[in-house]
Structure formats: structure tokens, C-alpha cells
Amino acid sequence: MSVHAIMPPLPARRPRRPIPGFGLSLGYSIVYLSFVVLLPLIALAMSAARLDFDGWMRVLTDDRVIAALRLSFGSALAAAIVNSVFGPICAYALVRFRFPGRRMLDALVDVPFALPTAVAGIALASLYAPSGPMGKAILEVFGVQVGYTSLGVTLALIFVGLPFTVRTLQPVLRDLEGDMEQAAALLGADRSRVWRRVIVPSVAPALVTAFTLSFARGAGEYGSVIFIAGNFPRLSEIAPLLIIIRLEESNYAGASAIAMVMLLVSLCSLVVINLFQALMRERLGHE
Amino acid sequence: MSEDRPSSACLQAHARRYAGAGDGPVLRLLLILITWLFLSIAVLLPLCVVFVEAFARGSDVFLSALVSRETLQALSLTLTVTALVVPANMIFGLSAAWALTKFEFPGKPVLLSLIDLPFAVSPVIAGYVLVLVFGSSGWLGPVLSELGVKVLFSTPGIVLATIFVTFPMVARPLIALMEDQGREEEETALSLGAGGLRTFLTVTLPNVRWALFYGGLLCAARSFGEFGAVSVVSGHIRGLTNTMPLHVEALYNDNRVAAAFAVASLLASFSLFTLILKFVLERKLPDDVREAERVR
Numbered sequence: 001m002s003v004h005a006i007m008p009p010l011p012a013r014r015p016r017r018p019i020p021g022f023g024l025s026l027g028y029s030i031v032y033l034s035f036v037v038l039l040p041l042i043a044l045a046m047s048a049a050r051l052d053f054d055g056w057m058r059v060l061t062d063d064r065v066i067a068a069l070r071l072s073f074g075s076a077l078a079a080a081i082v083n084s085v086f087g088p089i090c091a092y093a094l095v096r097f098r099f100p101g102r103r104m105l106d107a108l109v110d111v112p113f114a115l116p117t118a119v120a121g122i123a124l125a126s127l128y129a130p131s132g133p134m135g136k137a138i139l140e141v142f143g144v145q146v147g148y149t150s151l152g153v154t155l156a157l158i159f160v161g162l163p164f165t166v167r168t169l170q171p172v173l174r175d176l177e178g179d180m181e182q183a184a185a186l187l188g189a190d191r192s193r194v195w196r197r198v199i200v201p202s203v204a205p206a207l208v209t210a211f212t213l214s215f216a217r218g219a220g221e222y223g224s225v226i227f228i229a230g231n232f233p234r235l236s237e238i239a240p241l242l243i244i245i246r247l248e249e250s251n252y253a254g255a256s257a258i259a260m261v262m263l264l265v266s267l268c269s270l271v272v273i274n275l276f277q278a279l280m281r282e283r284l285g286h287e
Numbered sequence: 288m289s290e291d292r293p294s295s296a297c298l299q300a301h302a303r304r305y306a307g308a309g310d311g312p313v314l315r316l317l318l319i320l321i322t323w324l325f326l327s328i329a330v331l332l333p334l335c336v337v338f339v340e341a342f343a344r345g346s347d348v349f350l351s352a353l354v355s356r357e358t359l360q361a362l363s364l365t366l367t368v369t370a371l372v373v374p375a376n377m378i379f380g381l382s383a384a385w386a387l388t389k390f391e392f393p394g395k396p397v398l399l400s401l402i403d404l405p406f407a408v409s410p411v412i413a414g415y416v417l418v419l420v421f422g423s424s425g426w427l428g429p430v431l432s433e434l435g436v437k438v439l440f441s442t443p444g445i446v447l448a449t450i451f452v453t454f455p456m457v458a459r460p461l462i463a464l465m466e467d468q469g470r471e472e473e474e475t476a477l478s479l480g481a482g483g484l485r486t487f488l489t490v491t492l493p494n495v496r497w498a499l500f501y502g503g504l505l506c507a508a509r510s511f512g513e514f515g516a517v518s519v520v521s522g523h524i525r526g527l528t529n530t531m532p533l534h535v536e537a538l539y540n541d542n543r544v545a546a547a548f549a550v551a552s553l554l555a556s557f558s559l560f561t562l563i564l565k566f567v568l569e570r571k572l573p574d575d576v577r578e579a580e581r582v583r
Contacts, residue, residue, distance in 0.1 A: 019473055020483035025386040032379045033401050036450050040416035041404075043426060047419050086325045093322040097315055105322060107562065108330045114558040114565075115334070116512025118532040119551040122539050123333040126340060126548075134332075159329055191310065220409025223514035223532065227539065240411035244519060247415060256419070259412045266407045 044263070047256040059257040064234055065242065069261065071150055072239040076218030079157035080211050087165025088207060094166070095173045109166045112159050117223025124156050125227035148230025153238060156225045161214030168210035169203060176202050205280045212273040216266040334555065341552035344545035352538070352546035353553060360526045361534035361550075367442065368530065369510040372449045373457075373503050380457035380502055385491070388465040389473065402458050405451055413451040414519025417444060440522030445530065448516035453509045457502030460572070464498040465491075467573060497571040504568060508561040512554060 051059070059065055093099075094106050112120065128135040129147035138146055146152045176199065184194045222240040229236045239262055246255035310318075342349055352358060383402065387395060405413065421438040422428045431438060438444045472494065476486040492499075514532040521528040529537060531554055538547035 019389045019470060019477065021385060021487070022390050025382040026392070029379065029383040029386050029398070033398070036447065036454065037401055037404055040420050040451070043419040044416045086321070089318055090322045090325060093318045097319055099319045101323065105326045107566070108326050110562055111330050111334055114508055114562045116514060116532050116554045116558060118514040118535050119337060119512070119554050120333060122535065122547055122551060123336045126544065127333060127336055159333065162329055216407055220412065222409065222411045222518070240409050240515065243411050243415055247418060247519070252419070255415060259415055262409055263412060270407050
């Protein structure tokens with residue numbers, strides 16, 4: 001007697017019970033997000049919408065506002081450029097070479113993420129202030145003042161943005177070593193050709209991502225910057241600080257306008273980078 | 288003919304010679320030197336300064352700064368805020384990840400973008416928008432003050448501001464991991480007769496516990512150190528609404544530099560400790576989840 005004869009016939013396929021909790025989890029998430037993010041951002045949009053065209057013009061042509069926006073975005077751009085040069089070098093050396101202190105340096109890369117911004121801020125300020133050890137040395141040797149100038153702001157933003165580039169590039173470089181570079185070398189490409197045709201093109205998309213992330217983060221950065229900036233109006237006053245100053249003056253319209261401009265620029269840069277990534281994926285998929 | 292084709296081990300050794308050590312010794316040395324120099328100046332130096340300056344005026348100043356009434360009050364406020372923010376974000380993260388990864392519904396990308404949004408918002412703006420909602424001339428401010436609830440310049444406002452900047456840190460690793468894991472195990476548990484809650488507690492939660500701890504850790508570290516957002520809503524009332532980072536700022540601006548660095552060194556030690564924990568937890572997460580989160 002075969003086993004099948006004594007077993008009751010199995011149902012062809014048991015209808016699957018749907019996973020429960022859709023309403024509860026989605027509902028709770030939406031309520032939470034609405035209170036924490038959506039409602040406040042709508043309040044910002046409404047507050048900025050209360051300004052008419054002339055009001056916007058008045059805020060945006062104020063030279064103090066222009067100077068602050070230029071400082072925040074300009075320094076963020078400069079810092080992102082510096083990090084796009086040194087970040088890849090660090091990432092490459094940390095992934096490819098074995099050298100003394102490598103593990104410590106690799107761990108150090110995470111410090112700017114982990115260190116509270118105010119702590120980084122006072123540390124940088126006391127180092128690079130004109131009376132601080134680094135600030136004094138640079139002033140004497142190069143005749144350039146770092147603390148309380150836009151240079152100091154850029155320096156703080158280099159610190160803040162550094163992990164973005166290194167950490168974004170490391171996995172890409174690690175993957176590359178395994179197959180693409182070996183294949184290229186096996187096929188007879190010399191090292192400079194491997195660099196030109198394999199390493200640089202593969203790393204470029206990740207570098208653009210890292211550049212944008214570090215730019216967006218730097219433009220809005222507050223804690224690590226205000227101590228080293230010195231906050232002189234029109235000279236070293238960053239845009240987030242000006243929002244706080246406007247708020248303290250109860251000038252909500254002025255604060256909202258600056259906040260709106262900053263928000264739109266960071267959102268736009270993030271949208272552009274997402275489009276760029278989609279484009280890259282598509283191109284790589286077709287090739 | 289077959290002798291012309293090298294064995295695969297030989298191929299790999301050949302390839303490694305070109306790829307692994309392909310860069311010449313001069314280039315190698317140069318790149319290593321630049322890395323050492325850049326990371327030492329950019330990161331190691333500021334980190335060391337925190338501890339050097341903390342003890343610059345001797346251990347008496349250091350200790351008295353740490354045990355002063357204002358420092359202890361700032362510490363207790365920071366701990367309270369972190370203790371409220373982390374569980375709130377964990378519950379949200381689990382609920383959002385459950386909704387986003389176990390079901391298909393229209394508008395998913397919108398929800399995902401909303402979760403990513405705080406990364407694009409300056410912390411100062413995060414604090415400012417809360418003032419617009421809960422301030423005396425805001426939408427909810429007047430209603431809540433009628434009810435006797437004070438949000439701005441007190442703990443609830445600081446908690447809300449911290450939640451705004453930290454909630455993606457818990458939600459994102461959970462979403463990435465649960466997306467990876469799919470819904471098969473839950474479906475199996477359900478088809479074997481387990482209820483929804485039991486499935487969640489005995490199947491889903493153990494599966495994602497490391498991602499949950501990981502997100503919670505990142506969130507706690509940031510809650511401890513958040514400055515910009517909290518600075519806008521706290522009102523800087525000494526001994527009352529100053530968190531640890533705000534207390535550091537107050538001391539520094541009072542020119543009590545050694546005391547400021549003493550408190551800062553405590554915060555820095557805490558963040559170094561969370562970094563170590565983070566490295567340990569990262570080993571327990573799949574590569575793609577970990578690498579997606581490392582750049583945040």
C-alpha cells in the first residue's frame with residue numbers, strides 16, 4: 001500500500017491569508033509623519049506665501065541676506081570640491097593599500113558624523129581662531145586669517161562633508177578591485193589605462209552623489225560653523241544664523257523667505273542627483 | 288592546446304599582481320601620505336583638541352565643570368529627551384517599514400521621500416518650522432497654551448525638534464532590511480495559524496532586531512548631540528531648557544573655555560563609544576543595508 005493511499009488529498013493550494021496590520025501601520029506612519037514633518041513644512045510654505053512679490057524682492061535684495069546665502073552656498077560648494085579631491089584619495093588608499101594606522105584612519109572618517117556639531121565647532125574655533133595654534137601659524141606663514149572669515153566656514157564644512165565622499169566611494173572601489181580591474185589587467189591594459197578607462201568612470205557617479213550630499217548638508221550646517229565663523233554681518237554670517245536672527249526680531253516673513261530659498265536649493269540639488277542616478281543606471285544598463 | 292590556457296589560480300595571481308599592487312611605489316607612498324596628512328589635520332587634530340583643552344586648566348576645573356548644577360541639569364534633560372525620542376522613532380520605524388515593505392499601495396514613493404526629507408532640511412529650519420506651528424502666533428500654539436500645554440521653550444519642543452532630525456535614522460535601515468527579507472516568513476507563520484501580533488513579535492521582530500538597535504543607536508547619538516534644531520526651540524533657559532550641546536555653547540560664549548571643553552569631552556567620549564558600538568552592530572547587518580546607511 002503506498003503512502004499516498006492513506007493520506008487525505010491535500011488542497012491544491014491553500015489560499016494565503018493576507019498579512020494583517022496594513023491600516024494600522026500605514027495610518028500610524030501617516031499621522032506621525034504629518035505631525036512631525038508635513039504640518040511644519042506646510043506652515044513654512046504658508047508663512048512664505050504671505051509675502052507678496054514686493055516683499056520677496058525686499059528680502060532677497062537685502063545685501064545682508066544675499067551675503068549670508070552666498071556665504072553658506074559658496075562655502076558648501078568650496079568644501080564639497082575640496083572633499084571631492086581628497087575624499088577619493090583617502091578612500092582609494094584606505095581600500096587598496098595596507099599601511100600603518102590604516103584601521104585608525106578608517107575609523108576616524110566616521111568621527112565627523114558622530115561628534116556633536118557644537119563640539120566640533122568649538123574645537124575648530126579654538127584651533128583656527130587668530131589666537132589659536134593653527135590659526136596663528138597660518139597667519140604668520142601665509143598671511144591668511146582663517147578663523148572668523150569665510151575660509152573658516154569652508155574649513156568647518158570640509159570637516160562636516162568629509163565622511164560623505166569617503167564612505168560613498170569605499171564600497172565602489174572595493175567592488176571594482178575584484179573583477180573589473182583584474183579583467184582589464186588580464187586583457188592587457190596597462191595601469192594608466194586601467195585608471196582612465198575603469199577606475200575613474202566607475203567612481204564618477206558615486207562621486208557626484210557624494211558631492212551633492214556634502215553640498216546639501218554643508219549649506220544647512222549650523223553647529224560646527226557658528227563658532228569659527230565669528231558671525232560678522234555681511235562678512236561671516238551664515239544663512240541659518242540669519243534665520244534665527246530674523247526669528248528673534250519676530251520678522252517671520254523674512255525668516256520664512258530665507259528658509260524657503262535654502263530648502264528649495266537643497267531639494268533641487270537632491271532631485272537633480274536622483275535624476276542623474278536614474279540616467280546613469282539607464283546608460284549603464286544599455287551599454 | 289590546453290597547455291596554453293593558464294589555470295584559474297594562476298590567472299588570479301596574475302590579475303592580482305596588476306590590480307592589487309598595480310600602482311607604482313611612488314604613487315602608493317604619495318597617496319598614503321596625503322591620506323595620513325589630510326585625515327590627521329581634518330579629523331584627528333580637532334578631536335584631540337577637545338580632550339587637550341578639557342584638561343588645560345587642570346583636573347579640578349574639569350571635574351567641577353562636570354559636576355556643576357547646570358551641567359547635571361543639562362545632562363538630565365538630554366537623557367530625558369533621548370529616552371523619549373528613541374522609542375518613539377523605533378515604533379514609527381517599525382510601523383513605517385511594515386506598511387512599506389509588506390504591502391503594495393499607491394503613493395509609496397511619496398511616503399519614502401517624506402522619510403528622506405529631513406536629510407535635506409537644515410536643522411535650523413527644522414527648529415524654525417516648529418516655531419511656526421507651536422509659537423504664540425502659530426497654528427497650534429494658542430490652542431495648546433489655552434490647554435496649559437507648553438511646547439516651545441520646554442521639553443516637548445526639544446523632543447519634537449529632535450524627532451524631526453532623527454526619525455529617518457531608525458526608519459531607513461529597517462525599511463532596507465525588511466525589503467531584503469520579503470514577506471515569505473510572515474506569510475508562512477500566518478498560514479500556520481499564528482495571529483498577526485504573534486507573527487510580528489516572533490518572526491519579524493527577531494529578524495530585524497539588529498537593524499532596530501543599529502537605528503536606535505544612530506538616533507541616540509544624534510539626539511545627544513543635536514544642536515541647530517534644538518537651539519531654535521529651546522529658548523536657552525539656563526539650568527532648565529539647555530541640553531548638553533547648548534550648555535557647551537553657553538559656557539564657551541561666557542569665555543569659560545576649559546569648562547566648555549570639559550562638557551564637550553564628555554559628549555565626544557559618548558560619541559566615540561557609539562562609534563565602537565556601531566562597528567560591532569554593522570557586522571550583524573547585511574552589506575547593502577549597512578552601506579546604504581553608512582553615508583547618512
